[in-house]
Amino acid sequence: MLTKFWENLTTQEVSKLSRNTIIIVPFSAIEQHGPHLPLNTDKIILDRIIERFCKKYKQSKDFVILPNLCIGSSSEHNNFEGTLNVDSIDYINFCLNYLESIFSKKFKKFLFLNSHGGQTSHIEIIAKELKNKYKYSKIVKANYFKFDGYNKIISKNELEHGYHGGEFETSLMLYLSKELVRNKKITKHKISPDSKINNIIGFEKNVKLQWSSEDINKRGIIGNPVNATSKKGEKITNIAVLTIKKIVKELKLF
Numbered sequence: 001m002l003t004k005f006w007e008n009l010t011t012q013e014v015s016k017l018s019r020n021t022i023i024i025v026p027f028s029a030i031e032q033h034g035p036h037l038p039l040n041t042d043k044i045i046l047d048r049i050i051e052r053f054c055k056k057y058k059q060s061k062d063f064v065i066l067p068n069l070c071i072g073s074s075s076e077h078n079n080f081e082g083t084l085n086v087d088s089i090d091y092i093n094f095c096l097n098y099l100e101s102i103f104s105k106k107f108k109k110f111l112f113l114n115s116h117g118g119q120t121s122h123i124e125i126i127a128k129e130l131k132n133k134y135k136y137s138k139i140v141k142a143n144y145f146k147f148d149g150y151n152k153i154i155s156k157n158e159l160e161h162g163y164h165g166g167e168f169e170t171s172l173m174l175y176l177s178k179e180l181v182r183n184k185k186i187t188k189h190k191i192s193p194d195s196k197i198n199n200i201i202g203f204e205k206n207v208k209l210q211w212s213s214e215d216i217n218k219r220g221i222i223g224n225p226v227n228a229t230s231k232k233g234e235k236i237t238n239i240a241v242l243t244i245k246k247i248v249k250e251l252k253l254f
Helices: 011-014 041-056 086-102 117-134 157-160 167-175 230-252
Strands: 022-027 063-065 111-115 137-144
Touching: 011 137, 022 041, 022 230, 041 167, 086 117, 111 117, 111 230, 117 137, 117 157, 157 167, 167 230
Parallel strands: 022 063, 022 111, 111 137
Antiparallel strands: none
16 A cells, blocks of 8 residues: 555545554644644644654554544634634534545444544544444544653643643644744743642533633643753654554554
């Protein structure tokens, strides 16, 4: 197979794919990430991680990558210019209709790989409904930013409470696409107040208050990017690539 990417295959090549081929479905978003990161941060990070994964395992015939679904559900960032958002119900219905065109061709194994925290619940519903209709399917849902091992690179507090435009994502962008980072606009910002409040209710606690990003920070950043480095981004990327490999290996055996 000359390519790992679905859109680069011919219709005949797709027809010859084993129905046990793992179909990797990338989900991302185009939304504000503060004054120092571009709108396509989620998309770039996921695309570049996938590119490195494909390059490292280019001999494998176990997987194919679908196009990145980069227009997502980003209503929590709607008050910021540039954010592209689809209503949650419409987004779920679109994804179901789109993915059924592949599920209906009897492909059995799917990895839903997501880079946007604001649509994790949507992907849960999408997977649940598809599994209900296509009983034979094996669907794995993974958020790259939740992979194990990042706590060796980013502090626990920042990792848990700096989840939008902070040290984690800024480090990745400095490594994966440094030309798009506005370095002079990297300034100190606060992590989520959840880190200091002992209330049961929080923005990202088990009991959650529904929020828009400006409720946490008027500039749209949740986290402190000042300690971000390209080296940290490289280490995070390596963990993500290795974890995706492990997921594919395990899913292959299902």
